[in-house]
Amino acid sequence: MKQDKVIGIILVVFSAFMYYQAIHLPPPLFGDVGAAFVPKIWFSILGISGVSLIVTGFIRDRKNRASGRDEVAVAHFGERFKGFLIHYRFVLSGFIIFFLYIFLMKYIGYLYSTLLFMPAMMWVLGPKTGKSAAVAALTTLGVTGIIYWGFVKVLKVFLPTGSLF
Numbered sequence: 463m464k465q466d467k468v469i470g471i472i473l474v475v476f477s478a479f480m481y482y483q484a485i486h487l488p489p490p491l492f493g494d495v496g497a498a499f500v501p502k503i504w505f506s507i508l509g510i511s512g513v514s515l516i517v518t519g520f521i522r523d524r525k526n527r528a529s530g531r532d533e534v535a536v537a538h539f540g541e542r543f544k545g546f547l548i549h550y551r552f553v554l555s556g557f558i559i560f561f562l563y564i565f566l567m568k569y570i571g572y573l574y575s576t577l578l579f580m581p582a583m584m585w586v587l588g589p590k591t592g593k594s595a596a597v598a599a600l601t602t603l604g605v606t607g608i609i610y611w612g613f614v615k616v617l618k619v620f621l622p623t624g625s626l627f
Contacts, residue, residue, distance in 0.1 A: 465546070466519035473512030481505040555586045571624030576606045 481502060490496030547554065563579040584598040613619040 464519070466515050466522070470512045470515030470519060473515065474509050477505040477509035477512060481509070552587060556583065559583050559586060567622050567624070569624050569626050572621040573606065573610055574624070576609075577602060580606065 484498045484501040484505060487498040487501070488496065559579065559582050563575055566575040566578065580602040581595075581598045584594070584601070588594050588598070610621065613621055
């Protein structure tokens with residue numbers, strides 16, 4: 463499918479860019495493994511997944527052409543784009559909320575941005591009932607509190623505090 467190839471290309475470009483950014487992370491202080499080791503692994507896996515998505519898209523297209531089931535693009539671009547947005551609305555919303563979370567963390571810190579991020583993501587991806595809102599609120603408070611307490615108080619790891627507060 464054409465969408466698979468496009469998403470595969472986006473994944474390859476994104477993972478190559480992020481791998482390049484990971485190269486610029488600080489070198490290791492002790493031993494051979496530094497801060498860039500794990501991101502390089504993850505972005506390599508993401509890039510390989512993108513390449514496999516592209517290859518399987520081409521293989522599927524070749525099989526469809528050979529069997530006479532070639533996809534015909536009869537829909538107008540606007541209609542196809544609208545269908546794409548409707549089909550992938552949860553994924554796109556999740557990406558937007560996640561990037562807002564990263565952006566807000568710089569300004570309002572880990573604690574407040576996480577208290578906004580978790581219920582927003584649960585609302586987009588989960589059911590929209592009163593009971594689920596209560597569960598989302600309690601889960602957000604519990605998970606954020608445990609992570610904050612565990613990292614800051616127990617492990618003495620600094621979490622982003624933000625520049626506004």
